[in-house]
Amino acid sequence: xxxxxxxxxxxxxxxxxxLAIAKEQGFLPYAMSFDYGQRHRIELEAAKRxxxxxxxxxxxxxxxxxxxxxxxxxxxxxxxxxxxxVEEMGQGIPITYVPARNTIFLSFALAWAEVLxxxxxxxxxxxxxxxxxxxxxxxxxxxxEQMANLATRAGVEGKSHLTIHAPLMAMTKKQIIETxxxxxxxxxxxxxxxxPGILGQPCGQCDACLLRNxxxxxxxxxxxxxxx
Numbered sequence: 001x002x003x004x005x006x007x008x009x010x011x012x013x014x015x016x017x018x019l020a021i022a023k024e025q026g027f028l029p030y031a032m033s034f035d036y037g038q039r040h041r042i043e044l045e046a047a048k049r050x051x052x053x054x055x056x057x058x059x060x061x062x063x064x065x066x067x068x069x070x071x072x073x074x075x076x077x078x079x080x081x082x083x084x085x086v087e088e089m090g091q092g093i094p095i096t097y098v099p100a101r102n103t104i105f106l107s108f109a110l111a112w113a114e115v116l117x118x119x120x121x122x123x124x125x126x127x128x129x130x131x132x133x134x135x136x137x138x139x140x141x142x143x144x145e146q147m148a149n150l151a152t153r154a155g156v157e158g159k160s161h162l163t164i165h166a167p168l169m170a171m172t173k174k175q176i177i178e179t180x181x182x183x184x185x186x187x188x189x190x191x192x193x194x195x196p197g198i199l200g201q202p203c204g205q206c207d208a209c210l211l212r213n214x215x216x217x218x219x220x221x222x223x224x225x226x227x228x
């Protein structure tokens with residue numbers, strides 16, 4: 001295929017799996033990560049490792065500061081929720097939701113895709129094993145894709161049609177990990193924790209850690225990050 005595609009790469013389990021899927025489908029991956037003032041900035045080091053491991057064409061790290069806006073435990077000093085049950089995670093929108101984050105991320109990806117002449121953007125959103133974020137739902141992705149094709153010169157001139165791929169949308173965390181393992185993903189390169197230690201070690205108690213651990217446990221496996 002050899003078509004360029006922009007892959008949103010956080011350094012986490014989901015986005016790494018998406019990168020592997022895009023490569024398996026024959027896309028030339030241009031990885032994009034974000035340094036936005038997040039408390040778990042250690043994820044950028046993971047993203048660099050993953051981008052190098054997968055030999056992406058280019059890895060862009062975009063910088064801006066959402067701490068100026070706040071409104072999330074990931075961009076303020078608000079405590080990250082710990083020890084929540086799966087049932088609790090499915091109720092309401094948690095304080096770890098970053099206002100408009102995926103809209104901002106996709107806007108940068110859209111701009112880069114237009115410059116690259118790419119018609120494809122990949123994002124690792126998921127509507128099953130997730131923490132209730134409104135910008136992880138299929139209706140959001142469909143609406144954004146429609147807007148994107150109205151908002152770009154390439155779309156208006158009919159030169160291209162942008163497709164936003166969300167291949168993990170209907171997968172459980174178990175299925176996501178299974179898919180990644182089948183594609184040779186080394187999950188020891190990734191990080192998912194919202195509140196990591198000084199050396200980047202996962203807390204094991206936040207929503208992201210609990211969902212990740214649940215996925216590995218359902219496969220009768222131990223997360224390679226446990227004990228690190």
